[in-house]
Amino acid sequence: MLTVDFVNIGLNHYLILSAIVFVIGMLTVLLRRNLIVMLMGIELMLNAVNITFVAFSHYNQLVNGQVMVFFVMTIAAAEAGVGLAICVSIFKRFKEVNISLFENLRG
Amino acid sequence: MAGDSILFYALSFLIIYFALGVLMNPNPIKAAFNLVLAMVGVAGVFFHLQSGFLGGVQLAVYAGAVMVLFVMVLMIFDLKKERDAFSQGFLGNIGKLLAAGIVVSLVINNVILSSDLQLATSNAAKAESGRDTTKILADLIFTEYVFAFEVLGILLLLVAIGAVSISRIKGGTHADS
Structure with missing residues (x-):
């Protein structure tokens, strides 16, 4: 039965919100060409997953999911740090952070 | 209940809205500010789901530290407006949009159709009233997940x-060549 309850907010609503945000992040990675904006898309995807974790943990009354969110946030911060460092080193080499120039990325 | 759903x-x-701003805005700095506002919205969702600690961490780590890092790198690069912000190729882009549409419709379809999730929805809502999740979270991190926590420290x-x-x-960043 394909009926959606629009008044009483439940787990499903959070999951759908998370799916939409995830897909927007995915499209950002796929469609944009600036390396930094692509990293922002990855952050959006990680946030969508975090919404899912917190929603499940809230509706199942378990806090373990929130521990995972804590870890995901740390990993995301680490990933942003390394990714931006790579961006800086790429920018020094090509004077540009547009991925269309990176056909010969070596050394 | 009405206030809940309006919120x-x-x-x-x-x-x-702000996630679409990240996707559509050709100026990377404006995209970064859109991302900050989207993060603040996610923090609001965390507060709404009664996990205040994670909401605070989200505000401090994402909307604070990570975004400052992004904006600082953008300022170093001094990118004004990009020449070609979006990837070219009509067919390829249509394929990417189709893939995204398939992913989101599969997820939404599964979520709506699955009866288990409906059950979980119906007996929820009483939630952890008055219970402080921060304390439970701290107990879990420093007992059950302490090894992962230490490994994360080394990773950082x-x-x-x-x-x-x-x-x-x-x-x-200031090299000449």
Whole structure:
């Protein structure tokens, strides 16, 4: 039965919100060409997953999911740090952070 | 219940609007500010789901530290407006949009159709009334997940060293060549 309850907010609503945000992040990675904006898309995807974790943990009354969110946030911060460092080193080499120039990325 | 749903819809409108801003805005700095506002919306969702600690961490770590890092790198690069912000190729882009549509419709379809989730929805809502989740979270992190926590500490140290050493190759950001 394909009926959606629009008044009483439940787990499903959070999951759908998370799916939409995830897909927007995915499209950002796929469609944009600036390396930094692509990293922002990855952050959006990680946030969508975090919404899912917190929603499940809230509706199942378990806090373990929130521990995972804590870890995901740390990993995301680490990933942003390394990714931006790579961006800086790429920018020094090509004077540009547009991925269309990176056909010969070596050394 | 009405206030609850209004808050949820307002927050999700904010998040989706600013996420689309990240996707559509050709100026990377404006995209970064849109991302900050989307993060604040996600923090609002965390507060709404009664996990205040994570909401605070989200505000401090994402909307604070990570976004400052992004904006600072953008300022170093001094990118004004991009020449071609979006990838070219009509067919390829149609394929990417189709893939995204398939992913989101599969997820939504599964979520709506699955009866288990409906059950979980119906007996929820009483929630952890008055219970402080922060304390439980701290107990879990420092007992059951303490090994992962320590490993994360080592990871962060390695990342700090690695980020510095990667961006120091050939003389840092102010090298001439």
